[in-house]
Amino acid sequence: MQSAINVLQWLLPFEWMQYHFMQNALLGVIMVCPLFGLMGTMVVNNRMAFFSDAIGHSALTGIALGVLLGMRDPLGAMIAFSILLALGISLIKQSARSSPDTIIGVFSSTAVALGIVILSRGGGFARYANFLIGDLLSIQQREILLLLGLLAAVLIFWLFFFNGLLMVSINSTLARSRGARVQALEIAFGLLLALVVTVCIQWVGILIISSLLVLPAAAARNLASNMRQYHVWSLLIALVSGVSGLILSYYWDTASGATIVLCAAVVFFLTVLGRSLQRG
Amino acid sequence: MTEELRKDYNHRQACGLCCTTIEELSVVRGKNVILDHVNLHIHCGELTALIGPNGAGKSTLLKAILGDISHSGRLSYLNAIGGDSVKPIIGYVPQQLEFDPGSPLCVLDLFAATRRRRPVWLGIGQRMRRHATHQLARVQAEHLLNRRLGDLSGGELQRVLLALALDPMPDLLLLDEPVSGVDGRGLELFYDLVSDLRTQNDLSIILISHDLGLVARYADRVVFLNQSIRLVGTPYVVFNDPEVIKTFGLISLEGVPPRPEPVAQKIEWGDEHAKRH
Numbered sequence: 367m368q369s370a371i372n373v374l375q376w377l378l379p380f381e382w383m384q385y386h387f388m389q390n391a392l393l394g395v396i397m398v399c400p401l402f403g404l405m406g407t408m409v410v411n412n413r414m415a416f417f418s419d420a421i422g423h424s425a426l427t428g429i430a431l432g433v434l435l436g437m438r439d440p441l442g443a444m445i446a447f448s449i450l451l452a453l454g455i456s457l458i459k460q461s462a463r464s465s466p467d468t469i470i471g472v473f474s475s476t477a478v479a480l481g482i483v484i485l486s487r488g489g490g491f492a493r494y495a496n497f498l499i500g501d502l503l504s505i506q507q508r509e510i511l512l513l514l515g516l517l518a519a520v521l522i523f524w525l526f527f528f529n530g531l532l533m534v535s536i537n538s539t540l541a542r543s544r545g546a547r548v549q550a551l552e553i554a555f556g557l558l559l560a561l562v563v564t565v566c567i568q569w570v571g572i573l574i575i576s577s578l579l580v581l582p583a584a585a586a587r588n589l590a591s592n593m594r595q596y597h598v599w600s601l602l603i604a605l606v607s608g609v610s611g612l613i614l615s616y617y618w619d620t621a622s623g624a625t626i627v628l629c630a631a632v633v634f635f636l637t638v639l640g641r642s643l644q645r646g
Numbered sequence: 647m648t649e650e651l652r653k654d655y656n657h658r659q660a661c662g663l664c665c666t667t668i669e670e671l672s673v674v675r676g677k678n679v680i681l682d683h684v685n686l687h688i689h690c691g692e693l694t695a696l697i698g699p700n701g702a703g704k705s706t707l708l709k710a711i712l713g714d715i716s717h718s719g720r721l722s723y724l725n726a727i728g729g730d731s732v733k734p735i736i737g738y739v740p741q742q743l744e745f746d747p748g749s750p751l752c753v754l755d756l757f758a759a760t761r762r763r764r765p766v767w768l769g770i771g772q773r774m775r776r777h778a779t780h781q782l783a784r785v786q787a788e789h790l791l792n793r794r795l796g797d798l799s800g801g802e803l804q805r806v807l808l809a810l811a812l813d814p815m816p817d818l819l820l821l822d823e824p825v826s827g828v829d830g831r832g833l834e835l836f837y838d839l840v841s842d843l844r845t846q847n848d849l850s851i852i853l854i855s856h857d858l859g860l861v862a863r864y865a866d867r868v869v870f871l872n873q874s875i876r877l878v879g880t881p882y883v884v885f886n887d888p889e890v891i892k893t894f895g896l897i898s899l900e901g902v903p904p905r906p907e908p909v910a911q912k913i914e915w916g917d918e919h920a921k922r923h
Contacts, residue, residue: 407767411749528765529758536745536756536795542714543738543811543820544760590750591794593759597767 367393367507382616387503391622394505395608397513398566399582399626401520403604405562406583407596408555411535416467417455417556419576420474421563424451426481426572428564429494434484444564451477452560456553500571500623502612516565523558531555532593570623578623581630582607588637603633665689666711666734666818666850671719673706680706681717682874688850690817693841695865695881696854699893702872704854705741708820711852712738723817734818737811741822741854743803747796753806754778754791760810777813785809785839801832808839819843821853833857837864858885858897 371389382388409418428447432440455473459466485491530551533541538548563575570578586599611626618625666688673681681703688694696704710717723734745751757778758770775791782788785805790798798806804824811819821840828836841864844851855861861868861881868884870877870893877887884890885897 411746413746524767525765528767529760529762532751532755532759532766536749536751537740537743539709539712539714540738540740540743540807543712543736587748587750592750592752592792593755593766594769596750 367510380613382613387505388612388616390505390507390510391502391612392609393510394502394513394569395612395626396605397510397517398569399604399608400601401513401517401562401566402578403582403586403601404520404524404597405559406579406581406604407586407600408531408535409559409579410583410587411532412555414556414559415576415580416470417452418559418563418579420455420470420477421448421452421560422567422572422575423474424448424477424481425497425564425567426485426494427477428481429497430481430484441565441568444567445561447477448560448564449557452556453553456556460549460552497567498572499621500567500569500574502569502622502626505569512565516562520558520562523554527551527554570626571621574624574627577627578604578630581627581634585630585634585637588634588641603630607633665724667720667722667724668711669720669722671707671710671717671721673703673710673715673717679873681710684719684871684875686869686875686878688818688852690848690850691844692866693844693851693853693864694867694869695861696852696869696871697856697858697861697884697890697894698871698876704871705822707871708738708822708852708854711818711820712736735814735816737816737819737849739804739807739811739819739821739824741824743795743807745795749794749796751795752792753782753787753795753798756795756806756810757781757813761813781809781813782806784812786835799832801828801836804828804832804836805839808836812843815847816849819849819851821851821855823854823856833860840864858894862897862899 370393374389374392375383378392383392409415424447425444428444429440431447432443435443437443451473455470458469482491485494530541530546533544533546534548534551542548563579567575582604583596583600585603586596589599590596607629608626611629612622614620614629615622615625668684668686668688671681671684672679684707686694696707698704706715709715711721754770754775755766758764758766758774761777762770762774764771779788779791782791785808787802787805787809790802790806795803795806808821808824819840824836837860840851840853843849844866853861853865862885863881865881868877868879868881869875870884870887870890872893876889877884879887882899885899
């Protein structure tokens with residue numbers, strides 16, 4: 367990892383690169399952003415922005431459960447709860463008649479309310495406010511390794527299952543006629559998404575995590591005309607907004623997650639503008 | 647169409663021996679019986695049209711055949727060689743592809759995603775590109791290769807989906823009202839293509855359509871479905887049936903030959919099946 371930091375220091379010879387927390391944060395951004403850029407393409411295609419939002423919000427309940435169980439690091443409880451929730455939503459969505467929006471909304475509101483009730487007992491909610499905003503600068507080296515593992519897992523999933531996932535996102539009956547295992551693919555993607563969102567919440571923040579998933583892919587859509595371009599643009603936009611957002615947050619002394627999302631939003635509106643100029 | 651293409655096109659002539667059998671197929675959702683003991687026997691080289699009022703269960707039947715909806719009863723496919731039940735290749739053209747028109751998905755992506763293991767986001771090789779062009783040429787759509795799906799007209803999209811359903815050449819082709827929202831010329835082109843397919847390839851076609859004039863002209867057999875199978879016969883027979891006329895009104899049968907068929911009947915296919923194999 368030290369050699370990666372050396373390369374970054376050579377590439378970015380700025381004053382802030384001397385600080386360990388900035389070095390780690392930069393490495394973290396370089397892991398998190400491609401992860402979100404990649405997953406985001408399918409989140410947007412499958413209209414799962416609301417789903418990822420719900421998973422993010424439900425992290426509050428995960429934290430609350432962790433606290434009740436007396437865990438010092440609630441990540442385990444958060445992951446377990448989000449996976450349970452993702453599984454529940456997917457299974458009920460497949461059998462129920464209500465629209466997916468309603469089902470996700472019901473689950474998400476219940477989970478958020480439950481989390482807040484437990485955490486606010488005795489008036490101590492402020493202690494957990496950092497989960498709402500996230501703190502990228504607190505990222506540790508072992509957590510960067512965890513992110514690297516997660517990135518590798520998503521890449522492997524994307525290598526083997528992307529074509530099937532793409533077919534399912536176009537039309538599930540059509541996908542079935544081509545032999546795709548529709549339900550298994552949908553559930554696997556939902557679980558992977560839940561895992562990625564939950565792990566990253568402590569650095570990105572509950573409030574903005576789904577924006578970071580959606581914005582790069584949404585901007586990439588305005589530029590791409592096939593799947594390869596879609597991925598290239600989404601990754602590039604995620605990475606550029608991530609790095610520039612982190613640097614800006616250092617100089618502005620602002621929350622880094624939100625600054626990154628703001629950068630991605632600027633890119634998105636630029637692509638919209640570019641597109642309408644091109645058409646007009 | 648080039649000679650080379652024509653050769654590939656003809657690689658399997660209709661043999662009239664393989665068949666798809668649907669036995670006692672029922673679909674129940676909650677307390678509603680959507681399909682009630684459907685029995686149907688479909689031979690290759692035939693275009694079978696499925697007609698019926700709205701909510702008769704036509705699309706449900708196709709989805710049950712695809713395995714997209716749970717059902718009771720038995721579905722089997724027998725090929726000409728072994729006669730044993732094998733898993734057929736099924737081609738499917740959906741009613742209306744409800745997809746996101748803003749999606750950066752081009753026609754080539756669609757072919758590569760269904761035909762290749764290599765994920766399409768890594769790019770698509772020259773061989774796949776040639777293969778897809780070749781497949782699209784069948785439906786006169788090779789110029790659409792790099793176009794985004796959202797930019798295609800209704801008729802273009804349906805032709806692309808037909809080409810996709812024919813790659814690889816299926817044993818059974820299911821068309822669920824494939825031409826809703828397609829203009830007149832596109833409609834004729836589509837039906838001519840489908841009509842040619844059944845004579846030049848070894849496949850059976852099931853077509854759902856509300857355009858009964860076209861059904862009368864192109865179908866070999868018409869199945870009148872309303873929860874259960876009410877009538878099976880040639881277009882001439884079915885469209886002269888009082889119940890069909892009551893449901894749909896009179897259909898012009900001008901130019902439709904009164905093809906001889908024993909009697910239109912609620913068919914017990916078991917016996918005939920035994921005879922053929």
